[in-house]
Amino acid sequence: MLKTYGWSQALQQEFDSFALADVSPARVVVQQRGLYRLVAESGEIAATLSGRFVHDAPMEEFPVVGDWVAAAIRAAEGAATIHRVLSRSSAFIRRASGPGGGAQVVAANADVALIVSSLNDELNLRRVERYLATAWTSGAQPVIVLTKADLAQDVAQALAAVKAIAYGVPVIAVSALTQSGLDLLARHLRPERTAVLLGSSGVGKSTLVNALVGTERMKTQAIRDDDARGRHTTTHRELIVLPGGALILDTPGMRELGLWDAAEGMASTFEDIESLAKDCRFRDCRHVSEPGCAVRAALESGALSHGRWQGFTKLNRELAWLDRKEDPVARAAQRKIWISRSKNNRSRKNRQWE
Numbered sequence: 001m002l003k004t005y006g007w008s009q010a011l012q013q014e015f016d017s018f019a020l021a022d023v024s025p026a027r028v029v030v031q032q033r034g035l036y037r038l039v040a041e042s043g044e045i046a047a048t049l050s051g052r053f054v055h056d057a058p059m060e061e062f063p064v065v066g067d068w069v070a071a072a073i074r075a076a077e078g079a080a081t082i083h084r085v086l087s088r089s090s091a092f093i094r095r096a097s098g099p100g101g102g103a104q105v106v107a108a109n110a111d112v113a114l115i116v117s118s119l120n121d122e123l124n125l126r127r128v129e130r131y132l133a134t135a136w137t138s139g140a141q142p143v144i145v146l147t148k149a150d151l152a153q154d155v156a157q158a159l160a161a162v163k164a165i166a167y168g169v170p171v172i173a174v175s176a177l178t179q180s181g182l183d184l185l186a187r188h189l190r191p192e193r194t195a196v197l198l199g200s201s202g203v204g205k206s207t208l209v210n211a212l213v214g215t216e217r218m219k220t221q222a223i224r225d226d227d228a229r230g231r232h233t234t235t236h237r238e239l240i241v242l243p244g245g246a247l248i249l250d251t252p253g254m255r256e257l258g259l260w261d262a263a264e265g266m267a268s269t270f271e272d273i274e275s276l277a278k279d280c281r282f283r284d285c286r287h288v289s290e291p292g293c294a295v296r297a298a299l300e301s302g303a304l305s306h307g308r309w310q311g312f313t314k315l316n317r318e319l320a321w322l323d324r325k326e327d328p329v330a331r332a333a334q335r336k337i338w339i340s341r342s343k344n345n346r347s348r349k350n351r352q353w354e
Contacts, residue, residue, distance in 0.1 A: 001041050002027070004241060006109070006192045011068055014086050023070040023083055031065045032236035038080055040073055047071055047080040059102065060093070061085060065237035065249055066108040066194060090139035092196060095258030095322070103260050107196040107237065107249050112188055113140040114248075116199035116208065117162075119152035119173060125165055126311040129269055130257050131198055132169065133315060137265030140196065142169050143188050147204035149175040165308060167271045176204065176211035185212075191245030200254060209250050212242050259318050266319070270312050276304065 005027045015025050029044065030037035036047040047069075049062070063069050063085050070084040088108045096104040113135035117123055128144065135142040144166055149155050155173050162171050170188065174181030189195055189212070197205040239249045267274055273295065277285065281292025288296075298304035 001039060001043065004192065004245070005029075005039055005239075005247065006194060007068075011086060015068075015070060018070055018084055020070055020083060023072050025086075026069055026071045026073070026080070027239070028063050028065050028067045028069060029239040030236060031063070036063060036082065038069065038071060038082075040071070040080070042073065042075060045073060045075075045078060045080050047082050050081050050083050053083060057085075060105050062105075064105050064108050065239050065251075066110060066196070068109065092134065092138045092140070092198065093260045094134060094254070095260045106198075106251055106254075109194060110138070110140045110196035110249060111193040112195040113138060113142045114185075114188075114195050114197050115142055115144045116197055116203045116205050117144070117146055118148045118203040119146045119155065119158055120148050122200070122203065123158060123162075125161060125307070126314075127200065127257075128162060129165055129308075129311050130259070130315065132166070132269040133262045133265035134257060134259060135198065135265065136268040137262045143185075143195075144169055144171045145185060145208070146171065146173045147176070147208060149173040149180060150177050165269075167269075174208065176207045179211065182211060186244070189242060189244065189246035189248065192247070194239070194247040194249060196249040197251060198254075201252075205250055209240065209248060212248060213240065214243060259315060260322070262315075262319060266312075266315060270308075272304065273309070273312050 002025060007025065007027075011025070024040050024042075026038035026040040026045075026047075028036050029039050034048075036049075038045055038047045053062075063082055067088065068086040069082045070086070071080040071082045073080045090110050091108045092106045092110065092113065093103050094106060096102055115128065115131040115135055117128055123146070132142055132144075144162055146152075146155075146158060146162065152158055152173075159171055159173055172181050172184045174185055176182075197208065199205055237249065237251050239247055241247055276294045276298050277287070279294035280287070280290070282290055285293050285295070287293050290296075295304065295309070299306060299309060
């Protein structure tokens, strides 16, 4: 059972190092309002957190869907208590909404981040860039999935526009209604590997899951005729095993995606701008009015679009605001950890995709 969900020898070694009595390894497959459902070797079971864990652990270390945990399982009661969370190979983190929002982990241990956007009137390149920056930072391999291809007036044009900002990231147009593109998507879904679906509300994530599963697993609603937007239906996070053995993690749509420690992801997302900046005459060029600015030259010639440049500067301002708002020393230390982890995971995953 555990191997089906991605259990490995490396995870076993870490679990053995805990030296905790009467606990078993398990993976979080459902998370909803502080309640969890785990899959262990004996099957699925409901779980809660131990009192010590709640008291001692920071919120960003609380288990989320995809996490591997050490849990005390009480089979007779049909319940379990989570005591530890194993190290994450990847984590999709955003800034929590609301005043004073800190880091919020949305999903953990995903090998592939499926960035889902709709091909109807809601397609937004700046939003795709934001998701790409966060996905690259997570340590997972991003893949862009453009849904509702049956509603698009010009699929080829939309694909070209997204590929122009994706820089080596696979871009796939799919239609759950006609089944087109699902075979291309299936190439990125492998047995015992986890893919997480990420995207705004109503872009068709749950409909896509149903198409991949082959049954009406997730509740869906039709798009609204007045503004072409889908209705948000998923209210919890759930890890599902597909018929071919791959795992897919559906998440509720996000009305906003605030960046969190996404410096490494920004460099990968905006490789074109980073490359241009290296050719500027001055190393500390602000790309405003300095002579010999390669970025300004590209903007004036049309080689770099003003929309992409504005998206880049907006995300950088957001990260700079976070650096000023949060403890700069703590954020710098945490960023070093995530940059190193992201680079290592990206290198490993690129070798696996070759």
